[in-house]
Amino acid sequence: MKFTFYGQNCFSIQFGGKQLLIDPFITGNELAKDIDPESLEADYILLTHAHGDHVANAEQIARRTGAMIISNFEVVSHYQKKGLKGHPMNHGGKxxxxxxxxxxxxxxxxxxxxxxxxxxxxxxxVIWDEQHCIYIAGDTALTMDMKLIPMTCPKLDLAILPIGDYF
Structure with a gap:
């Protein structure tokens, strides 16, 4: 497993032999100003939600790489209408x-x-295989549901949590 942070909300993980790109916000991201979105590779793009600071470059990268978008039903449907591949999910589904x-x-x-x-x-x-388990919280307030996350997989190796208190 290899983790790369690109700036606010955006990172990639090499996981199970595939490149996962999470919340690709490059354009307009001050922390990612030296990164060319055309240089990013992805087999899958995981979107926690539809805000611009999470989806800014999703369509561009998915179209170029052929990556499948994984998100909630509404987000995936939005991109499928544009001809992109997607796998819709809903809370609790795996x-x-x-x-x-x-x-x-x-x-x-x-x-x-x-x-x-x-x-x-x-x-x-929550993403896991036989060796690793990762929790990507996305933008969220603190919630008691987070106590259930470690029960999802045998051993939680990494939790990526939001910080701040404005949004």
Whole structure:
């Protein structure tokens, strides 16, 4: 497992032999100003919700790489209408992908696309295989549901949590 942080909300993980790109916000991200979104590779793009600081480069990268978008039903449907591949999920649901299992978990936040259209319920992801387990909280308030995350997989190796108190 290899983790690369690109700046606010955006990072990639090599997991199960595949490149996972999470919340690709490069354009407009001051912390990622030296990164060319055209240089990023992805087999899968995981989107926690539809806000611009999480989806800014999702379509561009998915179109170029052929990556499958994984998110809630509304977010995936939005991109499928644009001809992109996607796998919709809902809270509590899990799916075994070729790189490992993904469970879509609750997040307490909002989810609206930059154009104002609804983006469904925001979420986070628990991703695991035989060797590793990662929790990606996305943007969320602290919630008692987080106590359930370690029960999802045998051993939680990494938790990626939001910080701050404005949004």
């Amino acid at each position: 799916w075994a992908f070729e790189f490992g299992t993904v469970k879509y978990v609750a997040a307490v936040h909002t989810s609206t696309f930059p154009d104002g259209s609804p983006g469904g319920c925001p979420g986070g992801f």
